[in-house]
Amino acid sequence: MENQAFAIVVILSLILIGLLVARPSLTTARGGKILAFIAFFILPIAATGFGAYIHLEHSKSTQFCLSCHVMEPYGKSLYVDDPTYIPAGHFQNNRIPRERACFTCHTDYTMFGDVNAKIRGLRHLYVYYLKEIPPKLALYEPYKNRECLHCHAGARSFEEKSPHKEMRAQLTNNEMSCLTCHNTIHNVEHLNKTKMWKAPNA
Amino acid sequence: MNETTPRLHRKFKIAACLLGLGLLAEAATLHWSHPTSFLFFIGVGGFLVIVGMALYLLAIVSE
Numbered sequence: 001m002e003n004q005a006f007a008i009v010v011i012l013s014l015i016l017i018g019l020l021v022a023r024p025s026l027t028t029a030r031g032g033k034i035l036a037f038i039a040f041f042i043l044p045i046a047a048t049g050f051g052a053y054i055h056l057e058h059s060k061s062t063q064f065c066l067s068c069h070v071m072e073p074y075g076k077s078l079y080v081d082d083p084t085y086i087p088a089g090h091f092q093n094n095r096i097p098r099e100r101a102c103f104t105c106h107t108d109y110t111m112f113g114d115v116n117a118k119i120r121g122l123r124h125l126y127v128y129y130l131k132e133i134p135p136k137l138a139l140y141e142p143y144k145n146r147e148c149l150h151c152h153a154g155a156r157s158f159e160e161k162s163p164h165k166e167m168r169a170q171l172t173n174n175e176m177s178c179l180t181c182h183n184t185i186h187n188v189e190h191l192n193k194t195k196m197w198k199a200p201n202a
Numbered sequence: 203m204n205e206t207t208p209r210l211h212r213k214f215k216i217a218a219c220l221l222g223l224g225l226l227a228e229a230a231t232l233h234w235s236h237p238t239s240f241l242f243f244i245g246v247g248g249f250l251v252i253v254g255m256a257l258y259l260l261a262i263v264s265e
Contacts, residue, residue, distance in 0.1 A: 003232065006229070006232065007229070010225045010226075010228070010229055013221070013225060014222055014225060017218045017221055017222060018218070018222075020214065020218070021214060021215055021218045024210075024211045024214060027214075033262075036214075036258075036262075040214075040217060040218075040221060040254070040255060040258040041255050041258065041259070044221055044224070044225060044251045044254070044255055045255070047225055047228065047251075048228060048247070048248055048251055051228045051229075051231075051232060051243060051247070052243070052244075054232055055231070055232070055239070055240045055243055058232075058235055058239075059237070059240065061235070063235060064235050064236070064237070067235060067236045067237065068236075068237060121237065124237070125237050125238070125240075125241065128237075
């Protein structure tokens with residue numbers, strides 16, 4: 001839908017710009033001036049806005065995140081055949097949308113969470129091209145329970161299960177991290193020794 | 203101003219070229235799913251579009 005809107009706006013803009021350049025006399029009339037303003041100003045802004053939106057949507061896809069070489073092991077870790085691996089368990093059991101696996105867990109569920117995620121993405125690009133990539137990747141700040149509770153809060157399997165029930169307040173207040181107990185995350189260092197799940201349609 | 207002056211027309215042509223190239227560059231980046239594509243979108247496409255629009259606005263204001 002957005003792609004079509006972008007294409008329509010770009011094509012329309014190019015046609016109008018071409019027409020006005022080929023026949024400059026059109027811009028002498030009031031209507032022509034308005035048309036020129038639309039072609040040279042309004043439509044390019046609209047096209048750039050649509051394009052930026054499409055890029056932001058693309059950047060939420062798992063394929064996009066894994067297109068960077070350094071992310072490949074993290075992509076592989078989604079296929080570990082061990083349910084104790086938190087990302088793998090979520091990915092393989094459709095607890096998160098597979099096509100947006102990275103974004104679903106690594107965005108901030110706050111008002112400007114998407115924007116923050118994009119700013120972090122730009123920081124990744126800066127490090128990728130202009131700095132030295134650290135041998136061991138780490139999050140910029142500790143993983144917040146808020147991101148887990150965005151989905152798990154209210155779920156019966158979470159709320160009624162011990163010890164979640166007993167420590168619910170601590171989890172909500174981030175006094176105790178979910179990762180204290182659920183501490184097998186991507187573990188990319190051990191991927192070579194781990195059995196992999198082969199998705200049926202992979 | 204009843205007729206477009208050659209100077210204004212020349213500015214329109216330059217603005218049109220910049221805008222056309224910028225929009226095509228933006229369109230090209232959408233077919234490339236890689237973080238660098240966003241940089242090209244902003245750095246090349248966005249830059250050309252902004253310069254083209256600025257040139258057009260300057261042209262109509264100065265004439």
